[in-house]
Amino acid sequence: MTEIAETPSAPMPSLSTRFEIVPIVLFAAFAAAPLLAAYSGAEGYVLSLLTRVMIFGIAAMALDLILGYGALVSFGHAAFLGLGGYAVGILASHGIEDALVQIPVALAASALFALVTGAISLRTKGVYFIMITLAFGQMLYFLATSLAAYGGDDGMTLSSRSLLAGTGVLKNDFTFYWVCLLCLLGAYAFSRSVVASRFGRVLRGTRENSIRMEAIGFQPFRFQLAAYVLSGMLAGLAGCLLANQAEFVSPAFMTWQRSGELIFMVVLGGLGSLHGAVIGAAAFLLLEEFLPEILHSLSFFLSEEARSHLAENWKMVFGPLLILIVLFVRGGIMGLLRRPHHG
Protein backbone atom coordinates (compact mmCIF):
# COMPACT_ATOMS: atom_id res chain seq x y z
CA MET A 1 0.00 0.00 0.00
CA THR A 2 2.64 2.50 1.01
CA GLU A 3 4.72 1.37 -1.91
CA ILE A 4 2.04 2.35 -4.37
CA ALA A 5 1.62 5.69 -2.72
CA GLU A 6 5.32 6.40 -2.73
CA THR A 7 5.90 5.56 -6.36
CA PRO A 8 6.23 9.02 -7.89
CA SER A 9 3.61 9.68 -10.52
CA ALA A 10 5.45 10.11 -13.80
CA PRO A 11 4.19 13.32 -15.44
CA MET A 12 4.03 15.65 -12.45
CA PRO A 13 7.73 15.91 -11.46
CA SER A 14 8.81 16.40 -15.06
CA LEU A 15 6.30 19.22 -15.45
CA SER A 16 7.39 20.92 -12.26
CA THR A 17 11.06 20.74 -13.15
CA ARG A 18 10.41 22.04 -16.65
CA PHE A 19 8.54 25.08 -15.38
CA GLU A 20 10.43 26.01 -12.27
CA ILE A 21 11.71 28.98 -14.23
CA VAL A 22 8.24 30.55 -14.02
CA PRO A 23 8.02 30.84 -10.21
CA ILE A 24 11.62 32.12 -10.04
CA VAL A 25 10.87 34.87 -12.55
CA LEU A 26 7.60 35.62 -10.75
CA PHE A 27 9.11 36.01 -7.30
CA ALA A 28 12.14 37.89 -8.65
CA ALA A 29 9.72 40.34 -10.25
CA PHE A 30 7.96 40.84 -6.92
CA ALA A 31 11.35 41.39 -5.24
CA ALA A 32 12.50 43.87 -7.88
CA ALA A 33 9.23 45.80 -8.05
CA PRO A 34 9.75 48.08 -5.01
CA LEU A 35 13.12 49.17 -6.42
CA LEU A 36 11.53 50.01 -9.77
CA ALA A 37 8.51 51.57 -8.09
CA ALA A 38 10.75 54.39 -6.88
CA TYR A 39 11.20 55.50 -10.52
CA SER A 40 7.52 55.31 -11.43
CA GLY A 41 6.59 58.54 -9.70
CA ALA A 42 3.63 56.92 -7.96
CA GLU A 43 5.52 54.77 -5.52
CA GLY A 44 2.83 54.50 -2.85
CA TYR A 45 0.19 53.49 -5.39
CA VAL A 46 2.37 50.84 -7.06
CA LEU A 47 3.43 49.38 -3.71
CA SER A 48 -0.09 49.13 -2.35
CA LEU A 49 -1.41 47.60 -5.60
CA LEU A 50 1.35 44.98 -5.65
CA THR A 51 0.87 44.25 -1.95
CA ARG A 52 -2.77 43.51 -2.71
CA VAL A 53 -1.71 41.31 -5.60
CA MET A 54 0.56 39.27 -3.34
CA ILE A 55 -2.09 38.95 -0.63
CA PHE A 56 -4.68 37.72 -3.11
CA GLY A 57 -1.94 35.52 -4.54
CA ILE A 58 -1.70 33.76 -1.17
CA ALA A 59 -5.48 33.36 -1.01
CA ALA A 60 -5.71 32.04 -4.58
CA MET A 61 -2.83 29.66 -3.94
CA ALA A 62 -4.63 28.39 -0.85
CA LEU A 63 -7.67 27.69 -2.99
CA ASP A 64 -5.52 26.04 -5.67
CA LEU A 65 -4.30 23.59 -3.03
CA ILE A 66 -7.77 22.04 -2.78
CA LEU A 67 -9.21 23.08 -6.16
CA GLY A 68 -6.28 22.19 -8.37
CA TYR A 69 -4.91 19.26 -6.42
CA GLY A 70 -8.08 17.92 -4.84
CA ALA A 71 -10.78 18.97 -7.35
CA LEU A 72 -12.78 20.40 -4.45
CA VAL A 73 -14.60 23.46 -5.80
CA SER A 74 -14.97 25.56 -2.67
CA PHE A 75 -17.31 28.48 -3.39
CA GLY A 76 -16.92 29.92 0.09
CA HIS A 77 -13.24 30.58 0.38
CA ALA A 78 -13.68 34.30 0.90
CA ALA A 79 -15.04 33.38 4.34
CA PHE A 80 -11.49 32.63 5.45
CA LEU A 81 -10.31 36.04 4.22
CA GLY A 82 -13.03 37.49 6.42
CA LEU A 83 -12.08 35.30 9.39
CA GLY A 84 -8.47 36.46 9.17
CA GLY A 85 -9.52 40.08 8.74
CA TYR A 86 -12.00 40.04 11.60
CA ALA A 87 -9.49 38.29 13.90
CA VAL A 88 -7.18 41.27 13.38
CA GLY A 89 -9.98 43.83 13.67
CA ILE A 90 -11.69 42.38 16.72
CA LEU A 91 -8.47 41.75 18.64
CA ALA A 92 -7.21 45.24 17.79
CA SER A 93 -10.42 46.81 19.05
CA HIS A 94 -9.78 45.07 22.38
CA GLY A 95 -6.25 46.44 22.55
CA ILE A 96 -4.41 43.35 21.36
CA GLU A 97 -2.49 44.81 18.46
CA ASP A 98 0.48 42.48 18.08
CA ALA A 99 0.52 40.42 14.89
CA LEU A 100 2.30 37.67 16.82
CA VAL A 101 -0.94 37.16 18.74
CA GLN A 102 -3.40 38.10 15.99
CA ILE A 103 -2.04 35.74 13.33
CA PRO A 104 -2.06 32.59 15.50
CA VAL A 105 -5.61 33.43 16.61
CA ALA A 106 -6.65 33.96 12.98
CA LEU A 107 -5.05 30.68 11.93
CA ALA A 108 -6.70 28.81 14.79
CA ALA A 109 -10.10 30.32 13.98
CA SER A 110 -9.72 29.47 10.29
CA ALA A 111 -8.60 25.93 11.11
CA LEU A 112 -11.55 25.39 13.42
CA PHE A 113 -14.07 26.79 10.93
CA ALA A 114 -12.52 24.70 8.13
CA LEU A 115 -12.55 21.59 10.29
CA VAL A 116 -16.22 21.89 11.22
CA THR A 117 -17.57 23.04 7.85
CA GLY A 118 -15.22 20.74 5.93
CA ALA A 119 -16.35 17.72 7.91
CA ILE A 120 -19.96 18.47 6.92
CA SER A 121 -19.29 19.64 3.34
CA LEU A 122 -17.07 16.69 2.41
CA ARG A 123 -19.93 14.31 3.07
CA THR A 124 -21.43 15.68 -0.14
CA LYS A 125 -20.11 15.48 -3.68
CA GLY A 126 -19.95 17.59 -6.81
CA VAL A 127 -22.54 20.30 -7.12
CA TYR A 128 -23.72 19.78 -3.57
CA PHE A 129 -20.20 20.48 -2.32
CA ILE A 130 -20.08 23.75 -4.28
CA MET A 131 -23.40 24.81 -2.84
CA ILE A 132 -22.77 23.84 0.76
CA THR A 133 -19.44 25.67 0.89
CA LEU A 134 -21.26 28.65 -0.59
CA ALA A 135 -23.87 28.38 2.16
CA PHE A 136 -21.25 28.31 4.91
CA GLY A 137 -19.57 31.34 3.38
CA GLN A 138 -22.89 33.20 3.33
CA MET A 139 -23.50 32.17 6.92
CA LEU A 140 -20.30 33.86 8.04
CA TYR A 141 -21.05 36.87 5.86
CA PHE A 142 -24.40 37.43 7.55
CA LEU A 143 -22.81 36.85 10.96
CA ALA A 144 -20.35 39.64 10.17
CA THR A 145 -23.09 42.03 9.03
CA SER A 146 -24.89 41.52 12.34
CA LEU A 147 -21.85 42.21 14.54
CA ALA A 148 -23.06 45.67 15.52
CA ALA A 149 -20.27 46.04 18.08
CA TYR A 150 -17.71 45.62 15.30
CA GLY A 151 -19.20 47.87 12.68
CA GLY A 152 -21.98 45.62 11.32
CA ASP A 153 -22.66 46.25 7.65
CA ASP A 154 -20.24 49.15 7.41
CA GLY A 155 -17.22 47.30 8.76
CA MET A 156 -14.60 48.78 11.03
CA THR A 157 -11.58 50.95 10.42
CA LEU A 158 -8.39 49.83 12.14
CA SER A 159 -6.66 52.58 14.09
CA SER A 160 -3.35 51.48 12.58
CA ARG A 161 -1.55 48.43 11.26
CA SER A 162 -0.68 45.62 13.65
CA LEU A 163 2.45 45.81 15.76
CA LEU A 164 5.17 43.24 15.16
CA ALA A 165 6.71 42.04 18.44
CA GLY A 166 5.77 45.36 20.00
CA THR A 167 7.31 47.51 17.26
CA GLY A 168 5.52 49.52 14.62
CA VAL A 169 7.66 48.36 11.68
CA LEU A 170 4.61 47.27 9.65
CA LYS A 171 3.45 50.89 9.45
CA ASN A 172 6.14 51.48 6.86
CA ASP A 173 4.75 50.52 3.44
CA PHE A 174 8.10 49.14 2.28
CA THR A 175 8.51 46.89 5.30
CA PHE A 176 4.92 45.73 4.95
CA TYR A 177 5.56 44.92 1.29
CA TRP A 178 8.55 42.77 2.21
CA VAL A 179 6.60 41.04 4.99
CA CYS A 180 3.86 40.18 2.49
CA LEU A 181 6.43 38.89 0.01
CA LEU A 182 7.97 36.74 2.76
CA CYS A 183 4.51 35.38 3.61
CA LEU A 184 3.89 34.64 -0.07
CA LEU A 185 7.23 32.84 -0.40
CA GLY A 186 6.63 30.97 2.85
CA ALA A 187 3.13 29.96 1.75
CA TYR A 188 4.49 28.87 -1.63
CA ALA A 189 7.31 26.79 -0.13
CA PHE A 190 4.89 25.23 2.34
CA SER A 191 2.27 24.41 -0.31
CA ARG A 192 4.92 23.08 -2.68
CA SER A 193 6.23 20.70 -0.02
CA VAL A 194 2.68 19.62 0.86
CA VAL A 195 1.94 18.88 -2.78
CA ALA A 196 5.21 16.99 -3.28
CA SER A 197 4.76 14.87 -0.17
CA ARG A 198 3.07 11.51 0.11
CA PHE A 199 0.05 13.40 1.42
CA GLY A 200 -0.06 15.47 -1.77
CA ARG A 201 0.15 12.38 -3.94
CA VAL A 202 -2.73 10.77 -2.11
CA LEU A 203 -4.70 13.99 -2.58
CA ARG A 204 -4.00 13.96 -6.32
CA GLY A 205 -4.92 10.30 -6.46
CA THR A 206 -8.22 11.13 -4.81
CA ARG A 207 -8.79 13.84 -7.38
CA GLU A 208 -8.31 11.35 -10.20
CA ASN A 209 -10.34 8.50 -8.73
CA SER A 210 -11.40 8.38 -5.13
CA ILE A 211 -12.93 4.91 -5.41
CA ARG A 212 -9.61 3.43 -6.47
CA MET A 213 -7.84 5.26 -3.66
CA GLU A 214 -10.30 3.71 -1.26
CA ALA A 215 -9.73 0.31 -2.81
CA ILE A 216 -6.00 0.52 -2.16
CA GLY A 217 -6.61 1.39 1.45
CA PHE A 218 -6.79 5.17 1.81
CA GLN A 219 -9.63 7.11 3.32
CA PRO A 220 -10.07 10.05 0.92
CA PHE A 221 -12.19 11.93 3.45
CA ARG A 222 -9.30 12.38 5.91
CA PHE A 223 -6.90 13.63 3.29
CA GLN A 224 -9.43 15.98 1.77
CA LEU A 225 -10.38 17.35 5.18
CA ALA A 226 -6.73 17.92 6.13
CA ALA A 227 -6.15 19.71 2.82
CA TYR A 228 -9.28 21.80 3.36
CA VAL A 229 -8.05 22.86 6.81
CA LEU A 230 -4.57 23.76 5.49
CA SER A 231 -6.10 25.71 2.65
CA GLY A 232 -8.43 27.55 5.03
CA MET A 233 -5.53 28.52 7.29
CA LEU A 234 -3.49 29.91 4.40
CA ALA A 235 -6.48 31.94 3.25
CA GLY A 236 -6.94 33.12 6.85
CA LEU A 237 -3.34 34.37 6.81
CA ALA A 238 -4.13 36.28 3.62
CA GLY A 239 -7.14 37.78 5.43
CA CYS A 240 -4.87 39.07 8.25
CA LEU A 241 -2.59 40.72 5.72
CA LEU A 242 -5.51 42.14 3.73
CA ALA A 243 -6.99 43.78 6.84
CA ASN A 244 -3.60 45.32 7.56
CA GLN A 245 -3.11 46.46 3.99
CA ALA A 246 -6.49 48.18 3.82
CA GLU A 247 -6.48 49.13 7.53
CA PHE A 248 -10.15 48.27 7.30
CA VAL A 249 -12.33 45.17 7.72
CA SER A 250 -15.88 44.73 6.47
CA PRO A 251 -18.33 41.99 5.53
CA ALA A 252 -17.46 42.83 1.91
CA PHE A 253 -14.30 40.74 2.47
CA MET A 254 -16.45 37.63 2.28
CA THR A 255 -19.24 38.18 -0.22
CA TRP A 256 -19.91 35.22 -2.48
CA GLN A 257 -18.77 37.35 -5.41
CA ARG A 258 -15.35 37.52 -3.76
CA SER A 259 -15.31 33.70 -3.53
CA GLY A 260 -16.15 33.60 -7.23
CA GLU A 261 -13.30 35.98 -7.98
CA LEU A 262 -10.88 33.73 -6.09
CA ILE A 263 -11.99 30.75 -8.20
CA PHE A 264 -11.56 32.85 -11.32
CA MET A 265 -8.02 33.84 -10.29
CA VAL A 266 -7.06 30.18 -9.89
CA VAL A 267 -8.62 29.14 -13.20
CA LEU A 268 -7.21 32.16 -15.03
CA GLY A 269 -3.72 31.32 -13.85
CA GLY A 270 -4.07 27.60 -14.49
CA LEU A 271 -5.23 24.91 -12.10
CA GLY A 272 -2.84 22.85 -10.05
CA SER A 273 0.50 24.63 -10.30
CA LEU A 274 0.39 26.94 -7.20
CA HIS A 275 2.39 29.73 -8.86
CA GLY A 276 -0.25 29.76 -11.58
CA ALA A 277 -2.74 30.92 -8.95
CA VAL A 278 -0.44 33.81 -8.03
CA ILE A 279 -0.13 34.77 -11.69
CA GLY A 280 -3.91 34.51 -12.01
CA ALA A 281 -4.42 36.78 -9.02
CA ALA A 282 -1.98 39.29 -10.49
CA ALA A 283 -3.64 39.18 -13.91
CA PHE A 284 -7.12 39.56 -12.39
CA LEU A 285 -6.29 42.48 -10.10
CA LEU A 286 -4.22 44.32 -12.67
CA LEU A 287 -6.93 43.86 -15.29
CA GLU A 288 -9.55 45.12 -12.83
CA GLU A 289 -7.33 48.10 -12.03
CA PHE A 290 -6.32 49.06 -15.54
CA LEU A 291 -9.18 47.90 -17.76
CA PRO A 292 -10.96 51.28 -17.51
CA GLU A 293 -7.78 53.04 -18.70
CA ILE A 294 -7.06 50.44 -21.35
CA LEU A 295 -10.58 50.85 -22.71
CA HIS A 296 -10.20 54.59 -22.65
CA SER A 297 -7.03 54.56 -24.70
CA LEU A 298 -8.15 51.80 -27.09
CA SER A 299 -11.28 53.72 -28.02
CA PHE A 300 -9.32 56.75 -29.29
CA PHE A 301 -11.59 56.91 -32.36
CA LEU A 302 -14.68 57.67 -30.26
CA SER A 303 -15.77 60.99 -28.85
CA GLU A 304 -14.42 61.96 -25.43
CA GLU A 305 -17.84 61.48 -23.83
CA ALA A 306 -18.27 57.98 -25.27
CA ARG A 307 -14.75 57.08 -24.16
CA SER A 308 -15.35 57.99 -20.53
CA HIS A 309 -18.72 56.24 -20.71
CA LEU A 310 -16.99 53.11 -21.93
CA ALA A 311 -14.31 53.32 -19.22
CA GLU A 312 -17.02 53.73 -16.58
CA ASN A 313 -18.79 50.58 -17.74
CA TRP A 314 -15.63 48.48 -17.95
CA LYS A 315 -17.43 45.58 -16.27
CA MET A 316 -19.47 45.15 -19.45
CA VAL A 317 -16.20 44.26 -21.15
CA PHE A 318 -14.78 42.38 -18.17
CA GLY A 319 -17.74 39.96 -17.96
CA PRO A 320 -17.64 38.81 -21.61
CA LEU A 321 -13.83 38.66 -21.38
CA LEU A 322 -14.25 36.21 -18.51
CA ILE A 323 -16.66 34.11 -20.57
CA LEU A 324 -14.29 34.09 -23.54
CA ILE A 325 -11.37 33.06 -21.32
CA VAL A 326 -13.40 30.17 -19.91
CA LEU A 327 -14.52 29.09 -23.38
CA PHE A 328 -11.27 29.40 -25.25
CA VAL A 329 -8.25 29.56 -22.93
CA ARG A 330 -8.13 26.07 -21.48
CA GLY A 331 -5.48 25.59 -18.83
CA GLY A 332 -5.25 29.29 -18.07
CA ILE A 333 -2.11 31.37 -18.37
CA MET A 334 0.11 28.46 -17.31
CA GLY A 335 -1.47 26.45 -20.11
CA LEU A 336 -0.48 29.15 -22.59
CA LEU A 337 3.09 29.18 -21.24
CA ARG A 338 3.25 25.42 -21.46
CA ARG A 339 1.92 25.01 -24.98
CA PRO A 340 5.04 25.96 -27.00
CA HIS A 341 7.03 23.17 -25.30
CA HIS A 342 4.66 20.58 -26.68
CA GLY A 343 4.28 21.73 -30.16
Next chain:
Amino acid sequence: MNATLLFVQALNGLQFGLILFLIAAGLTLVFGVMDFINLAHGVQYMVGAYLVAAFSAWTGSFGWALLLALPSALAFGLLLEVLVFRHLYDRDHLDQVLATFGVILFLNQGVKFVWGAAPLSVPVPDLLSGSVEIASGLLYPVYRLAIIAAGLVVAALLYVLVNHTRVGMLVRAGASNAAMVSALGVNIQRLFMIVFGFGAMLAGFAGAMVAPILSVEPGMGDNILILAFVVIVIGGIGSIRGAFLAALLIGLVDTVGRSFAPNLLRLVLDPAAASQTGRAIAPMLIYIFMAAVLFFRPSGLFPVKR
Protein backbone atom coordinates in the same frame (compact mmCIF):
# COMPACT_ATOMS: atom_id res chain seq x y z
CA MET B 1 -51.28 39.99 19.51
CA ASN B 2 -48.45 37.56 19.18
CA ALA B 3 -50.65 35.10 17.32
CA THR B 4 -51.72 37.72 14.74
CA LEU B 5 -48.11 38.78 14.27
CA LEU B 6 -47.19 35.16 13.72
CA PHE B 7 -50.01 34.86 11.18
CA VAL B 8 -48.90 37.94 9.27
CA GLN B 9 -45.31 36.76 9.29
CA ALA B 10 -46.43 33.32 8.09
CA LEU B 11 -48.24 34.98 5.16
CA ASN B 12 -45.14 37.02 4.37
CA GLY B 13 -43.10 33.84 4.57
CA LEU B 14 -45.51 32.07 2.24
CA GLN B 15 -45.28 34.93 -0.25
CA PHE B 16 -41.48 34.97 -0.10
CA GLY B 17 -41.38 31.19 -0.39
CA LEU B 18 -43.55 31.22 -3.52
CA ILE B 19 -41.34 33.82 -5.16
CA LEU B 20 -38.36 31.65 -4.31
CA PHE B 21 -40.17 28.68 -5.81
CA LEU B 22 -40.73 30.48 -9.12
CA ILE B 23 -36.98 31.10 -9.37
CA ALA B 24 -35.92 27.73 -8.01
CA ALA B 25 -38.24 25.76 -10.33
CA GLY B 26 -36.38 26.85 -13.46
CA LEU B 27 -33.03 26.49 -11.76
CA THR B 28 -33.68 22.97 -10.53
CA LEU B 29 -34.90 21.82 -13.96
CA VAL B 30 -31.92 23.32 -15.76
CA PHE B 31 -29.69 21.80 -13.14
CA GLY B 32 -31.42 18.43 -13.15
CA VAL B 33 -31.93 18.01 -16.89
CA MET B 34 -28.75 19.55 -18.25
CA ASP B 35 -26.44 19.16 -15.24
CA PHE B 36 -25.70 22.83 -15.73
CA ILE B 37 -24.99 25.33 -12.91
CA ASN B 38 -26.49 28.60 -13.99
CA LEU B 39 -25.36 31.42 -11.70
CA ALA B 40 -26.95 33.82 -14.18
CA HIS B 41 -30.42 32.67 -13.21
CA GLY B 42 -30.57 35.47 -10.62
CA VAL B 43 -29.97 38.15 -13.22
CA GLN B 44 -32.89 36.76 -15.23
CA TYR B 45 -35.05 37.59 -12.21
CA MET B 46 -33.52 41.07 -12.22
CA VAL B 47 -34.11 41.44 -15.95
CA GLY B 48 -37.77 40.47 -15.43
CA ALA B 49 -38.15 43.24 -12.86
CA TYR B 50 -36.43 45.79 -15.10
CA LEU B 51 -38.53 44.80 -18.11
CA VAL B 52 -41.73 45.29 -16.17
CA ALA B 53 -40.46 48.63 -14.86
CA ALA B 54 -39.63 49.77 -18.38
CA PHE B 55 -42.87 48.53 -19.94
CA SER B 56 -45.06 49.91 -17.19
CA ALA B 57 -43.45 53.31 -17.59
CA TRP B 58 -44.09 53.03 -21.32
CA THR B 59 -47.66 51.66 -21.32
CA GLY B 60 -48.77 53.04 -17.96
CA SER B 61 -50.40 49.75 -17.08
CA PHE B 62 -48.98 46.94 -14.97
CA GLY B 63 -51.09 44.32 -16.75
CA TRP B 64 -49.81 45.25 -20.20
CA ALA B 65 -46.29 45.52 -18.81
CA LEU B 66 -46.52 41.99 -17.44
CA LEU B 67 -47.91 40.69 -20.75
CA LEU B 68 -45.02 42.27 -22.63
CA ALA B 69 -42.37 41.38 -20.06
CA LEU B 70 -43.02 37.63 -20.08
CA PRO B 71 -42.28 36.98 -23.78
CA SER B 72 -39.36 39.41 -23.59
CA ALA B 73 -37.91 37.50 -20.62
CA LEU B 74 -38.39 34.28 -22.56
CA ALA B 75 -36.67 35.71 -25.62
CA PHE B 76 -33.86 37.05 -23.51
CA GLY B 77 -33.33 33.68 -21.86
CA LEU B 78 -33.22 31.96 -25.25
CA LEU B 79 -30.76 34.54 -26.53
CA LEU B 80 -28.42 33.86 -23.61
CA GLU B 81 -28.81 30.13 -24.21
CA VAL B 82 -27.77 30.41 -27.84
CA LEU B 83 -24.96 32.90 -27.24
CA VAL B 84 -23.32 31.49 -24.13
CA PHE B 85 -24.86 28.61 -22.24
CA ARG B 86 -25.13 26.17 -25.13
CA HIS B 87 -21.35 26.09 -25.36
CA LEU B 88 -21.03 25.13 -21.71
CA TYR B 89 -23.24 22.04 -21.39
CA ASP B 90 -20.40 19.60 -21.94
CA ARG B 91 -17.94 21.53 -19.76
CA ASP B 92 -17.29 20.77 -16.10
CA HIS B 93 -19.06 22.61 -13.30
CA LEU B 94 -16.10 24.85 -12.66
CA ASP B 95 -16.21 26.33 -16.17
CA GLN B 96 -19.98 26.76 -15.94
CA VAL B 97 -19.70 28.60 -12.63
CA LEU B 98 -17.10 30.97 -14.05
CA ALA B 99 -18.72 31.71 -17.38
CA THR B 100 -22.12 32.38 -15.84
CA PHE B 101 -20.36 34.54 -13.24
CA GLY B 102 -19.14 36.57 -16.20
CA VAL B 103 -22.73 36.89 -17.43
CA ILE B 104 -23.70 38.29 -14.01
CA LEU B 105 -20.93 40.91 -14.14
CA PHE B 106 -22.01 41.93 -17.62
CA LEU B 107 -25.72 42.16 -16.92
CA ASN B 108 -25.45 43.89 -13.54
CA GLN B 109 -23.41 46.57 -15.26
CA GLY B 110 -25.63 46.36 -18.34
CA VAL B 111 -28.80 47.37 -16.51
CA LYS B 112 -26.86 50.24 -14.92
CA PHE B 113 -25.79 51.25 -18.41
CA VAL B 114 -29.33 51.21 -19.77
CA TRP B 115 -31.44 52.31 -16.81
CA GLY B 116 -28.93 54.01 -14.51
CA ALA B 117 -27.70 52.99 -11.06
CA ALA B 118 -30.60 54.55 -9.14
CA PRO B 119 -33.34 52.11 -8.04
CA LEU B 120 -36.54 52.21 -10.11
CA SER B 121 -39.94 51.86 -8.55
CA VAL B 122 -43.01 50.34 -10.14
CA PRO B 123 -46.45 51.51 -8.95
CA VAL B 124 -48.73 48.84 -7.53
CA PRO B 125 -51.59 48.30 -10.04
CA ASP B 126 -54.75 50.19 -9.00
CA LEU B 127 -56.85 47.07 -9.05
CA LEU B 128 -54.65 45.39 -6.46
CA SER B 129 -53.69 48.37 -4.31
CA GLY B 130 -54.90 48.90 -0.79
CA SER B 131 -55.39 46.41 1.98
CA VAL B 132 -58.05 43.97 3.06
CA GLU B 133 -59.05 43.03 6.54
CA ILE B 134 -58.25 39.32 6.80
CA ALA B 135 -59.13 39.09 10.48
CA SER B 136 -60.62 41.59 12.89
CA GLY B 137 -58.34 44.61 13.02
CA LEU B 138 -55.72 42.96 10.81
CA LEU B 139 -55.02 44.62 7.46
CA TYR B 140 -52.94 42.89 4.81
CA PRO B 141 -51.93 44.38 1.42
CA VAL B 142 -54.00 42.97 -1.45
CA TYR B 143 -50.99 42.92 -3.74
CA ARG B 144 -49.10 40.51 -1.48
CA LEU B 145 -52.15 38.22 -1.47
CA ALA B 146 -52.13 38.46 -5.27
CA ILE B 147 -48.51 37.33 -5.34
CA ILE B 148 -49.45 34.35 -3.17
CA ALA B 149 -52.34 33.50 -5.48
CA ALA B 150 -50.22 33.86 -8.62
CA GLY B 151 -47.47 31.71 -7.11
CA LEU B 152 -49.92 28.96 -6.19
CA VAL B 153 -51.52 29.03 -9.66
CA VAL B 154 -48.15 28.79 -11.39
CA ALA B 155 -47.12 25.98 -9.05
CA ALA B 156 -50.31 24.07 -9.92
CA LEU B 157 -49.81 24.67 -13.66
CA LEU B 158 -46.24 23.50 -13.38
CA TYR B 159 -47.37 20.39 -11.56
CA VAL B 160 -49.79 19.53 -14.36
CA LEU B 161 -47.25 20.41 -17.03
CA VAL B 162 -44.47 18.30 -15.55
CA ASN B 163 -46.53 15.33 -14.41
CA HIS B 164 -49.31 15.06 -17.01
CA THR B 165 -47.99 16.21 -20.39
CA ARG B 166 -45.66 14.71 -22.93
CA VAL B 167 -43.09 17.50 -22.62
CA GLY B 168 -43.21 17.11 -18.86
CA MET B 169 -42.59 13.41 -19.20
CA LEU B 170 -39.54 14.09 -21.36
CA VAL B 171 -38.28 16.62 -18.84
CA ARG B 172 -38.63 14.13 -16.02
CA ALA B 173 -36.92 11.48 -18.11
CA GLY B 174 -34.18 13.95 -18.94
CA ALA B 175 -33.64 14.67 -15.26
CA SER B 176 -33.11 10.97 -14.65
CA ASN B 177 -30.93 10.21 -17.64
CA ALA B 178 -30.48 12.77 -20.41
CA ALA B 179 -28.19 10.55 -22.51
CA MET B 180 -30.79 7.77 -22.60
CA VAL B 181 -33.56 10.18 -23.63
CA SER B 182 -31.35 11.41 -26.43
CA ALA B 183 -30.58 7.85 -27.51
CA LEU B 184 -34.32 7.14 -27.72
CA GLY B 185 -34.61 9.69 -30.49
CA VAL B 186 -35.69 12.82 -28.65
CA ASN B 187 -34.15 16.05 -29.87
CA ILE B 188 -32.37 16.80 -26.61
CA GLN B 189 -31.05 20.13 -27.83
CA ARG B 190 -34.61 21.34 -28.35
CA LEU B 191 -35.70 19.95 -25.00
CA PHE B 192 -32.84 21.85 -23.36
CA MET B 193 -33.94 25.05 -25.06
CA ILE B 194 -37.54 24.59 -23.94
CA VAL B 195 -36.53 23.94 -20.35
CA PHE B 196 -34.10 26.81 -20.38
CA GLY B 197 -36.46 29.35 -21.89
CA PHE B 198 -39.25 28.28 -19.59
CA GLY B 199 -36.99 28.57 -16.53
CA ALA B 200 -35.87 32.02 -17.61
CA MET B 201 -39.48 33.08 -18.06
CA LEU B 202 -40.46 31.83 -14.59
CA ALA B 203 -37.56 33.75 -13.03
CA GLY B 204 -38.56 36.81 -15.04
CA PHE B 205 -42.15 36.38 -13.86
CA ALA B 206 -40.96 36.27 -10.24
CA GLY B 207 -38.98 39.45 -10.80
CA ALA B 208 -41.96 41.12 -12.47
CA MET B 209 -44.29 40.21 -9.60
CA VAL B 210 -42.01 41.61 -6.88
CA ALA B 211 -41.13 44.76 -8.83
CA PRO B 212 -43.99 46.81 -7.26
CA ILE B 213 -43.02 45.88 -3.68
CA LEU B 214 -39.22 45.93 -3.90
CA SER B 215 -36.93 48.51 -5.42
CA VAL B 216 -35.69 47.47 -8.84
CA GLU B 217 -31.92 47.87 -8.78
CA PRO B 218 -28.73 46.35 -10.20
CA GLY B 219 -27.58 43.31 -8.26
CA MET B 220 -31.06 42.56 -6.90
CA GLY B 221 -30.82 39.03 -8.26
CA ASP B 222 -27.53 38.15 -6.59
CA ASN B 223 -28.73 37.35 -3.11
CA ILE B 224 -31.97 35.72 -4.18
CA LEU B 225 -29.93 33.47 -6.48
CA ILE B 226 -28.05 32.10 -3.47
CA LEU B 227 -31.35 31.47 -1.69
CA ALA B 228 -32.69 29.69 -4.77
CA PHE B 229 -29.61 27.46 -4.73
CA VAL B 230 -30.21 26.71 -1.07
CA VAL B 231 -33.79 25.77 -1.99
CA ILE B 232 -32.89 23.39 -4.79
CA VAL B 233 -30.10 21.78 -2.81
CA ILE B 234 -32.40 21.17 0.15
CA GLY B 235 -35.19 19.96 -2.12
CA GLY B 236 -32.98 17.66 -4.15
CA ILE B 237 -31.65 18.76 -7.51
CA GLY B 238 -34.08 18.15 -10.39
CA SER B 239 -37.13 17.71 -8.19
CA ILE B 240 -39.96 20.22 -8.67
CA ARG B 241 -41.83 18.84 -5.68
CA GLY B 242 -38.69 19.14 -3.55
CA ALA B 243 -38.15 22.71 -4.75
CA PHE B 244 -41.74 23.62 -3.86
CA LEU B 245 -41.58 22.27 -0.32
CA ALA B 246 -38.06 23.56 0.30
CA ALA B 247 -38.98 27.02 -1.01
CA LEU B 248 -41.92 27.27 1.37
CA LEU B 249 -39.78 25.98 4.25
CA ILE B 250 -37.01 28.47 3.53
CA GLY B 251 -39.49 31.33 3.11
CA LEU B 252 -41.13 30.53 6.44
CA VAL B 253 -37.91 29.82 8.35
CA ASP B 254 -36.33 33.03 7.12
CA THR B 255 -39.28 35.36 7.63
CA VAL B 256 -40.57 33.92 10.88
CA GLY B 257 -37.04 33.41 12.20
CA ARG B 258 -36.12 37.04 11.64
CA SER B 259 -39.06 38.31 13.64
CA PHE B 260 -39.17 35.68 16.36
CA ALA B 261 -35.57 34.61 17.02
CA PRO B 262 -34.97 37.54 19.43
CA ASN B 263 -38.26 36.80 21.22
CA LEU B 264 -37.50 33.12 21.60
CA LEU B 265 -33.98 33.81 22.84
CA ARG B 266 -35.38 36.18 25.44
CA LEU B 267 -36.66 33.11 27.26
CA VAL B 268 -33.08 32.04 28.00
CA LEU B 269 -31.02 35.23 27.73
CA ASP B 270 -31.39 38.76 29.07
CA PRO B 271 -33.18 41.11 26.62
CA ALA B 272 -30.15 43.02 25.36
CA ALA B 273 -28.13 39.88 24.69
CA ALA B 274 -31.21 38.18 23.20
CA SER B 275 -31.88 40.88 20.63
CA GLN B 276 -28.16 41.05 19.76
CA THR B 277 -27.82 37.28 19.33
CA GLY B 278 -31.22 37.04 17.68
CA ARG B 279 -30.26 39.54 15.02
CA ALA B 280 -27.03 37.64 14.46
CA ILE B 281 -28.62 34.20 14.24
CA ALA B 282 -31.75 35.00 12.20
CA PRO B 283 -30.07 35.53 8.81
CA MET B 284 -27.90 32.45 9.43
CA LEU B 285 -30.88 30.20 10.18
CA ILE B 286 -31.52 29.01 6.63
CA TYR B 287 -27.87 28.15 6.08
CA ILE B 288 -27.75 26.22 9.34
CA PHE B 289 -30.95 24.51 8.22
CA MET B 290 -29.37 23.64 4.87
CA ALA B 291 -26.22 22.29 6.50
CA ALA B 292 -28.36 20.17 8.82
CA VAL B 293 -30.41 18.76 5.93
CA LEU B 294 -27.32 17.95 3.88
CA PHE B 295 -25.64 16.38 6.90
CA PHE B 296 -28.44 13.85 7.24
CA ARG B 297 -29.50 13.62 3.57
CA PRO B 298 -26.48 14.51 1.38
CA SER B 299 -28.66 14.53 -1.78
CA GLY B 300 -31.47 16.68 -0.40
CA LEU B 301 -34.97 15.82 0.79
CA PHE B 302 -36.34 14.47 -2.51
CA PRO B 303 -33.42 13.14 -4.53
CA VAL B 304 -34.26 12.31 -8.16
CA LYS B 305 -33.72 8.60 -8.69
CA ARG B 306 -31.05 7.87 -11.27
